Amino acid sequence: MRYEYTVETEDLAKYYYMGKYVIKALDGVNIKIRRGEYVSIMGPSGSGKTTLFNMIGGLDRPTRGKVYIDEVDISKLDAYELAWLRCRKIGYIFQTFNLIPVLTALENVMLPMIFAGVPREERIKRATELLERVGLGDRLHHKPPELSGGQQQRVAIARALANDPAIVLADEPTGNLDLHTGLEIINLLRTLNKEKGVTIVTATHDLKMIDVSDRIIYLRDGKVQRIETRAEVAVEYEE
Amino acid sequence: MSAGKVGTWEIGEIKLPLSEAFRISLENIRKRFVRAAITTASIVLGIAFMVSILLMAQIQQIARGAPETIRAYQYWLLFISLLVSGVGITNSMLIAVAERYKEIGTMKCLGALDRHILIFFLLESLIIGGVGGIAGYIVGLIAGIVYGYTQFRPSDVIGALTSPLGTLSMLGAPTVIALLLLSVVLAMILTMAASLYPAYYAAKLNPAEALRYEV
Ligand SMILES: Nc1ncnc2c1ncn2[C@@H]1O[C@H](COP(=O)(O)OP(=O)(O)OP(=O)(O)O)[C@@H](O)[C@H]1O
Ligand SMILES: [Mg+2]
Numbered sequence: 001m002r003y004e005y006t007v008e009t010e011d012l013a014k015y016y017y018m019g020k021y022v023i024k025a026l027d028g029v030n031i032k033i034r035r036g037e038y039v040s041i042m043g044p045s046g047s048g049k050t051t052l053f054n055m056i057g058g059l060d061r062p063t064r065g066k067v068y069i070d071e072v073d074i075s076k077l078d079a080y081e082l083a084w085l086r087c088r089k090i091g092y093i094f095q096t097f098n099l100i101p102v103l104t105a106l107e108n109v110m111l112p113m114i115f116a117g118v119p120r121e122e123r124i125k126r127a128t129e130l131l132e133r134v135g136l137g138d139r140l141h142h143k144p145p146e147l148s149g150g151q152q153q154r155v156a157i158a159r160a161l162a163n164d165p166a167i168v169l170a171d172e173p174t175g176n177l178d179l180h181t182g183l184e185i186i187n188l189l190r191t192l193n194k195e196k197g198v199t200i201v202t203a204t205h206d207l208k209m210i211d212v213s214d215r216i217i218y219l220r221d222g223k224v225q226r227i228e229t230r231a232e233v234a235v236e237y238e239e
Numbered sequence: 240m241s242a243g244k245v246g247t248w249e250i251g252e253i254k255l256p257l258s259e260a261f262r263i264s265l266e267n268i269r270k271r272f273v274r275a276a277i278t279t280a281s282i283v284l285g286i287a288f289m290v291s292i293l294l295m296a297q298i299q300q301i302a303r304g305a306p307e308t309i310r311a312y313q314y315w316l317l318f319i320s321l322l323v324s325g326v327g328i329t330n331s332m333l334i335a336v337a338e339r340y341k342e343i344g345t346m347k348c349l350g351a352l353d354r355h356i357l358i359f360f361l362l363e364s365l366i367i368g369g370v371g372g373i374a375g376y377i378v379g380l381i382a383g384i385v386y387g388y389t390q391f392r393p394s395d396v397i398g399a400l401t402s403p404l405g406t407l408s409m410l411g412a413p414t415v416i417a418l419l420l421l422s423v424v425l426a427m428i429l430t431m432a433a434s435l436y437p438a439y440y441a442a443k444l445n446p447a448e449a450l451r452y453e454v
Contacts, residue, residue, distance in 0.1 A: 050451075059348065060447035072246040079353065084250050086446075087350025094450070098345040102270040103263070115350030117254040159349070 005068070006166050006199045007033040007056055012065035013222075014051050025051040027222040028065070033201060035166075038193045038212060041203045043219035049203035050171055052219065056201070057092060057169050058085045070166055087115045091160025091198075093170035097152040099144040105131060105155045106140040112162040130158035134188060150181035157188060161198070170202040174209070183208055255355045264362040271335070275367055278331040282371030282430055283378060285324030286422045289317055290379025291386070293418065297410055298387040321429060328433035332364065336441040343441050344449030353442040360438035364430040372426025376419050 009031050016023040026048045033039050041049050054060040055067055058074050067074050069089055077085060086092075099108050109127035118126070131140055134154040144152055153173060160168050170189065174182030190212040193200045202209060210216060218225040243250055268275045292313055336343070343356055384403045407415055 054447040054450075057348070059344075059450070060445060070247060072248055077245065080253065081245055081250055083253050083347070083350050083352050086348050087253060088251070089248075090348075092345075092348045094345075096341070098341060098348075098450075100263075100342060100345065102266040111346075112349040114259050115253050115255060115355075117252055163350075 004034060005032045006035045006037075006070060007031070007201065008068040008071075009052075009056070010066040010068070012052075012055055012067060013063050014048075014055060014060070015063045024222045026055065026062070029219075029222070029224055031217060031224065031227075033167075033199060035199055036193070036197045038190060038200045038214045039202070040209045040213040040216045041201065041219055042205070042209075042216055043203075043225075045205075047219040048222040049219055051222075053169050053171050053201075053203060056167075057090050058082045083115075087112055088163050089166050091162070091165040091168040093153070093156050093160050093168060093173045095172040095175035097144070097149070097156050097176070099152055099155055099159070101144050104141045104143050105136060105147070105158075108144070108155055109159045109162055112159060116163050118163075127158070127162065130161055131155070133192075134158045148181075149177050150184060153177065153181075153185050154188070157185070157192070161192065161196070164196075165198065167199045167201060170200065172204055172206075173202060174204065174206045179208075182206060186212055253350055253352055255351070255358065257358075260355070260358050260362055264359055264366060267359070267363055268366060271338075274331065274335055274338070275363075278328055278335075278364075278430075279367050279371040279374065281324045281327035281331065282368060282426050283375040285321045285429070286372055286375025286426050287378035287382060288320045289425070290376050290418055290422055291382035292317055294379065294383025294410070295386050297414060298383065298390075298406070301409060302387070302391050321425075325429050325433040328364070328367075328430055329437060332360065332434045332437035333440075335363075336360070336437045339441070340444065340449045340452035343444050344446045344452070347444075347446040347449070356442040356444075357438050360434060360441055361431060364434035364438070365427055368427035368430030369423060371430065372423035373419075375426060376422035379422070380415075380418075 009029050012026055012029040013024070014026040016025055029048075029052065041052065043049055051060075055062050056069070058067075058069075058077070061075065069085065074082070074085060092098075099105075100111065103111065106124070106127050109130055110123045113123040113126065128137075128140060131137060131154075134157055136151060136154050136158070139147060139151060139155075144155070147155065156173075157168075160170075168189075173189070174185055177185060186206070186208055189200055189202070192198060202213075214230055216228045216230075218227070296313075346356060346359075384406045387406050388403075
C-alpha cells in the first residue's frame, strides 16, 4: 500500500523532568515526511534531534502529541505491535554503529530477519545480497571488531534495510567517520534512497548531508525553526 | 500475541527460535569469556564445596562405620556457601547487563520483545550453570578423594582409599551419579534464580534509555 506521508507528527512534545526543572527536549513539533523523501534534521547539540528520532522510531513515548507512521498513530500501539513496528517498518542507523559485537556481519544483517520470521535459507540469501550491495561481499564472516568504522556503518546500513522498512532513521551516521568515509556513507544512503524508494531521515551536524537532502528541517530548542527544500538551499549557496 | 490488523497495517508475528537464541547466547559466552568465567567460578566454588562435604561424610561413614556424620553446622555452611555463590552470580550478571545496555537497546530496535532479552540472559545463565555444575562436581570429587587418601592412608584401614578409582568404586556408582545430577541441577537452578532479577531488569529497559548509555 502507498501512503502520501510516511511520517507525520502532530504537536509532538517530550519533556524531561529533572527535579524542579523541566527540559523541553521537543516542544510542539509538526512535520510531514513524504514517502521516498530524503530529509535531514539539523540543529545544534541538545536541540532535540535524537529525541525526535526516538519518538518517530517508537523507542520512547511522547509527553504530548502524536506520531503517525504510514497513517497509524503509534502511541496507541502495545509492546508487541511496537516491536513489530521497529522490526518491519523502521531501520535504525546510529553514530556508534551499534552492531552486535559477537556476531559476524552476515549474522548481524540476518538478526532482524530472524525476529521477522524469515526462513534461514532466505535470510542468508537476502543478507548476502544486501552486504554485497553495500560493498562488503568479501567481509560476510568478519566480526565488527575486525572491520573499519566505515565498513561497520555499511553493515549497519545493510541491517537497517534487512526487512525492507518504510523508513530508515539515521542519527548522525557520519559522526564517527572521517571526511572521506563519511561522504561515501552519505552517497550510499542517497543511492539506496533512490534505488529502493526508502524514506530516509538523518539527524546530522554534517554539512555534506545538505547536498543530498530533499529537505532540511532545522531544529532549535525542541522546536522547528525552519524548513528548507533543496532548491532554496541551492539558491542560498549561489548568493 | 497481538498479531492482527492495526489501522492499515497487517501486524505479523515476531519470532525468536530457541536454536537461534541458544547460538547467540553461546556466542556471547565465548566472546566474553572472562566475565563468564568469573560467573562460572562462583558457581564452581559453591558446588565443589557442597560435593566435597557430602563426599567426606560418605567416606567417613564407610571408613568408620559411623551412621550419620553430617552435622547441623555443616548444613549451615553449605547453605551459606551456596547463598554466597548465588549473590556472586547476581552481581556478575548485573555487570554483564550494564555492559550491554547499548546492545539491549539495539536488539529492541531490531524487533526483540522483552521476553527475548530475558531468554538471552537466562539461556546464558543456564549454560553457565550447567558447565559450572559439572566443573564444581569434578573439583568437589577430587577434594573428597584427596581427603579420603590423606585421612585414612596411614592406618590403611581401608585399602580402597589409596587410589582414586578405589574410592569411587567404594562409594558406588549410584552415589557418584546422584551427586553429579544433584550438582548440575542445583547449579542450574541456582544460576537461573540468581540471574532472574538482572535478566528481568535488562528485558524491561526502555530502548531510548538503553541506547543513550555510553559504555
Ligand atoms: N533521558 C533524558 N533525561 C533528561 N534529559 C534528556 C534526556 N534525553 C535528552 N535530554 C535532554 O533533551 C535535550 C535534547 O537532547 P537530544 O539528545 O535530543 O539532543 P540532540 O539534538 O540529539 O543533541 P546531539 O547533537 O548532541 O546529539 C537536551 O537538553 C538533553 O539534555
Ligand atoms: Mg543526538
